[in-house]
Amino acid sequence: MALLCQCRAKSDIALVVDELDSVADIEVRNLPCKVQSIKHLNHDVTQIILKIPGAESLQYLAGQYVDLIHPDFEPRAFSIANAPTNSGLIELHVRQIENGKFTNFVFNKLEEKSLLRIEGPKGDFFFREESKKPVILIAGGTGLGPIKSIIEHAIATKLNRQIYLYWGVRDEVDLYMDLPEQWANDNDNIHFVPVLSEPNDAWQGKTGFVHEGVLSDFEDLTGYEIYACGPPAMVKAVASTFVEQGMIKDNFFSDAFVFAFTGKK
Template sequence: MFTIENQATGKVFRTEGNGPILDDALIHGLNFPYGCQKGFCGKCKATIIEGEVGYDTDVPNGITPEEVADGMALLCQCHAKSDVSLVVEELDSLADIKVKILPCKVESITHLNHDVAQIFLKIPGAESLQYFAGQYIDLIHPDFEPRAFSIANAPKNSNLIELHVRLVDGGKFTHFIFNEMKEKSLLKLEGPKGDFFFREDSKKPVILLAGGTGFAPIKSIVEHAIATNLSRQIYVYWGAREACDLYMDLPQQWANTHDNIHFVPVLSEADEAWQGKTGYVHDSVLADFEDLTGYEVYACGPPAMVKSAANTFVAQGMIKDNFFSDAFVFAYTKEK
């Protein structure tokens, strides 16, 4: 087991040296920059100050012999052969991440219930997308106006992008996606976008509030927290109309297997068989937490839900700067 230290930030993580240093850095929550992850683009270059690294094959094309002689390495390809001290500028703000327009292919389409489809998009070739958990992309098709969809998977695997698409009444693009689009269809995406993303440096307990397919970016955040072994208390509240609208059982699985993750489903139009909480999802949070002063809240879903949560949570002690939101606006510009 080797220790990797980034002298630029003082952050440290451990690796067995079996895989690329970049992979272990991302797993441990360090936002090392990267591009293709195949050794071609050179965006993951770092300067090795102390220690030894190696490559499984020849030195990749993304780094020159002169750069290697100067102590540089490609973190997406090299692995540690000893304790390593290196210097790399980590991404710590939205301004550090470049918005790209990339081709993508529909890898799979799965209907999760009567009006929500899970789409996996694959970015081909030597391209990839670096993003923060919680951000979204614009999906582009030549026959429709671009539409925004939140990324539903954690950022550790950026060659596959997961989306949760709700069939919107009168939405031409979502109707096409839900009923007509086939696997291997070619599209484009533009992103990442949005200032709704998980603040990893905080130690405050987290309340994640989702309405409908607002669960998608919440899923990304939780999966990232699990991958990075985050120990903060996480409370997931998912609001929907009926039980069938809770289209994944993942939140309960998280709660069953991780002591720091808690799940509360809430239905606004529950039938007699429902034994859980009812009403508006933000009201359930208010009932469960008498004082929200020490919490961070991430709210994603319909604008009315987000607005109500913001107003009532502040009245119950939440600090405004600890409230992060993404309101889904379906008409004209967004279909999340």
């Protein structure tokens, strides 16, 4: 391992940049948007639908995120939860963070018709459409947002690769949408497994951490493409344990929902 931030070149060097063409082609834009609707999906997740005014729309790849900009706060990152369809609508799933300044504002004060700005699309967590490998998608909490974008895009483009979705939450109340079940019922190639880490007594499904759920179902992960999105600890657990069970690093894509807290606003 080399810590490149600690290295100094002693001579001329050639750098090879592994640039992702499909992302490089997309312009990052700063656009105004209006809050079209706000809906509390459960005790700590709010769905916000933003509308970009006029005929404008944001070009992005399924899985990417935007920075949400409000004049009273520093920008906060949220993944886009709807598939790219040029509709001018952006759906976000925002989890309320204890003592979190912006997410508490969203939960308690943000109103429909408010004006915000978004900057994006950003990030290299996006669905690799050219691949033919079966896909394992792992979402932790609101990590379902970008995974929803990927699955809706896969359904819209009639993708026939096998898709295994594992959604990890604490208890049943945290499964804030019924859509995953619907996707699995309506599409033969989509399979859905919820995994609860702190289940109530009535729960009969999988329990434990979501990455353990995948590991127990797939003995050999060699042939799979794996996408993981959600809390940093979950993403880290997937990255470190899946390689031992055959996952090839180049077939692993992730977005960790780290906090942007800087001590300012």
